[in-house]
Amino acid sequence: MDPEIDLRELYAASAGRLVAQLYGMTGDFAEAQDAVQEAFARAVAKPDGVRHATNPEAWLFKVASNIARSRHRRRALFNRLARSGRLDTADTTPALSPDHVALVAALQRLSRAVREAVVLHHIADLPVAEVATILGCSVESVKVRLHRGRRTLAELLRDAEMENSHV
Structure with a gap:
């Protein structure tokens, strides 16, 4: 990797894609944005990691994914506390289209x-x-995963559509 990489250019070129990828994984757009921003903040604080990476965007994806996973574990702990009755929680998630919700x-x-x-x-x-x-x-492993994913999504979305049509 180029030791003189411009992080602003990297951000402009890849932040949107990274947010879309993390959104698909987390199901939470704000969480995806936060994880990607944190990954870039870490790249700015310690640029050697991204500068020495063969694929800087892949490095950022890995960092952002790890951030999202850590936050998920903390949120799960928080939810257990909330279910125990010791905390009062409020749902602040904005409304999304039914198709979007079903896909996520x-x-x-x-x-x-x-x-x-x-x-x-x-x-x-x-x-x-x-x-x-x-x-x-x-590449073959990715093709197998994609095949399985498309097949499973088709079944899940067909089931969700059938449930909604009977309501």
Whole structure:
């Protein structure tokens, strides 16, 4: 990687894609934005990591994914506390279209590996070879994950549509 990488250019070129990818994984747009911003903040604070990466965007994706996972674990702990009755919580999530909600819910039901491949390829519009590089697996493995993901999503979304038509 170029030791003189311009982080502003990298941000302009990849932040939107990274947010879309993390949104597909987390199901929470604000969380996706926060995780990507935190990943860039870490790159600014310690630029050697991203500068020495073979693929800076993949490095940022990995950092942002780890941030999102850590936050998810903390949120799960918080939710357990809230369910125990010791905390009062309020839902502040904005309303989304039913189709959008169904898609994100279906994505969350996929395994992490399949969900990441589907999000990177179909939402972030990355070629299969680049998805394989980002995920650290073979192209064939990505193709298998995509096949499984499309098949499972079709079933989940068909089931959700049938449930909604009977309501």
